[in-house]
Amino acid sequence: MAALASYAALSFDVYGTLIDWESGMVTGLRPLTDQLDREISDDAVLEMHARHESAAQAQTPARNYSALLATVYRRCAEELGLPADWEACERYGASVPDWPTFEDSADALAYLKQHYRMIVLSNVDNRSFAGSARRLGIAWDAVFTAEDIGSYKPSQRNFDYLLAGIERMGLARSALLHTAESMFHDHVPARANGLDNAWIYRRHQKQGFGATMDPGQLADTTFRFNSLRDMAEAHERGDL
Template identity: 50%
Template sequence: MNLDDFDVLSFDCYGTLIDWEAGILEVLRAWAQEAGSELSDDELLTAYGPNEAGAQRDSPAALYPRILAEAFVRTGDTLGISVSADWADKLGASVPDWPAFADSADALASLAQRYKLVILSNVHRDGFAGSNRRLGVQFDAIVTAEDVGAYKPADNHFDAIDGVLDRLGVPRSRLLHVAQSLFHDHVPAKRHGLASVWIDRRHDRPGWGATPEPSEEYSFDMRFPSMAAFATAAREAHPDA
């Protein structure tokens, strides 16, 4: 695949640009410690991931803070540790505090010189606004779960991208999807026939973390360990940009 063949990059945000595992763990770790639990970070994330996906599947129209709170309660049930309403609300309100990966802002600034940038995110508008301040670029379009009434890996975000491309005046063949989550993004991208890049943020760690293991067919056309590596490859594909 030649990165010069694309004009628009659509991004997952949480897990790809924003370190959602670090943000979630900030709350889960404190809750577990208060309960006297010695569960490891990986054990907490592994318990949490399927519960968030389940909450999203069961309540596709709910705003993301509600999803986070419900997923936390379900995680507590899974682990046999009670989650109070205060703890659930704390996780629900935490999205704007989640840190960006160290390379995200610079990589996006570089990519913006060569491509139009679009967000396809499993979050609400207000939550993404807080995260966007950490990313430092103006996206050409933003599609959230709040906008489409569903959470990836449902098809709604990828159905909505056609309208975005029409407004940008770019054919679908010139769109490249960029994401960390095989489960949330590369499965539906394959269903929709989109080229995609896997940003393998967990390349140096075992397991799936907070992202469920995909049970459906997926594919990706290129794989990079970081946004920095992807941006470098894009610069090399556009030497005159």
């Protein structure tokens, strides 16, 4: 296994890895879930969201993420048997820039930026990412969004775009470490494309896959950390 310090660049998933999208989703769906006359767990809400988001991304791969989320909100309302006017759907779609960062993300990114070229590969639109980027605080060396690519991970198109992008940057595939939480969106396709990977396992104390679909089989991982801080500290110690 290569050492962390041997890579020249990190490519990042953002939502679920750097941004606490599950908290953002649960909060954003409260206008629906607060109307229920029964209890529904956060994980049940997230799993419902994952089903509808994944279906929408497969059916309308070129659709802007904020617009796609508006439809996801509507589909969730229908599944729960609740009314939802389109204005409420659009408010949810516009909420992505308000989703919080994980508390360790900004500091860990600032440290890693000193040692790597930093690349975004995210299932998001550019306007929404701009709001999240302000929270994350670093200057990215490249930003590849679903809006740019016209499809959503785990589509091969997104990884083709990433690989073409790093080639333009003069980086070999072996110099890139793909860094992400989602097995479904990131690690399974990253490994299929011959990329080394770091699993930031944010859900290590929870059951299931939350806001991502079950990948069926877990991908092999080059590194595993429970937070981005753990990864930064491992690099600083030089123990991997």
